[in-house]
Amino acid sequence: MLRILEMTHADLEAFFKSNYGKGPFLASALYGAFYKKLNPRPWNADAISLSPGLSARLKNDWDVAAGETVEWVEQEGVATFVTQLKDGHRIETVVISMATHLTVCVSSQAGCRMGCCFCETAKMGLIRNLDVQEIVGQVVTARRRHGMSVRNVVFMGMGEPMDNIDAVLKSIQVMNDQRGLDIALRHITLSTVGVVKGIEKLIAPAMPKVHLSVSLNAADNVLRSQLMPVNRSNPLPALKETLLKYTLKRGAGIMVNYVLIPGVNDSQECADQLVNWLSPLKARVNLIPLNPGGAVEFQVPDQEDIAAFRRLLIRQGVNAQERHSRGRGVMAACGQLGARAKRSG
């Protein structure tokens, strides 16, 4: 079966020409019916129904399924939904509703192999990479359900996008297509644990100009290796060097995520190390309060813990803000994805 969720408009147009001998008008009709009108049976679009032969052929040839949603939980404008993949595995997606648009936090893998000790998804281990259809399908499902357009996509659901970079890059191309979902590149964020090779790949001028966010969580090598095993093979100095190259070559700043864990990475010394490590990187820091779920031995910070650490950074000239963790109540906040997906057994 052919997959519309893996195609840009240009891909579809070329395919219509070579395989059906049809021009761009009909390709546009199918693409627009699916991505703009959100029609689950796009071969029924008016322009296509005029030629019943083609309509029947399209119905037969094309897989347009965005994935089977098996659970949907919503609270305070944050929803999380579970998609059952064709092989039975389950993934989670988070949708944050704003007044006029949505932010969708997509998964790039079922599970994750990175093993960060505070993260719920890590407990699953890596099951497999998602394909382009499964990634873009999450955005289409969110859009259909809410009827609002999707402005922001963040690759901060389950998985490590750098480990599945080819599918992630193609899905970005599809989501960005103006004749389809039309999500601006500057509204797409790719978040990584800091895979140096992956970041290096993104430096090339041909790469899409999306935002890069790095989950740092500690600026001391020993501590970071304890929290995030990836640091052993991608240590802080190498990560910094690559990020410096990235910011210089791309002329763009980066976002640094810092999950605050009381008594672990929130001391004055930790703040100083972070300030020092960041210099002279062009970076903004997002402080994320640890959400319960990943590791029972850790405490959850209160508002004052976050504010205090933020002050330590700001005093030294670092641009730091708190990232509000809406969605905790439904286990949809950062690092909480997985429990629901695992329930599939």
Ligand code: SAH
């Ligand atoms: N693997 C990528 C994409 C996933 S993003 C990455 O790590 O960047 C998931 C984000 O949630 C990361 O910033 C991670 O550090 C954070 N996170 C993981 N577990 C968390 C928890 N229990 N509480 C708060 N944030 C958490």
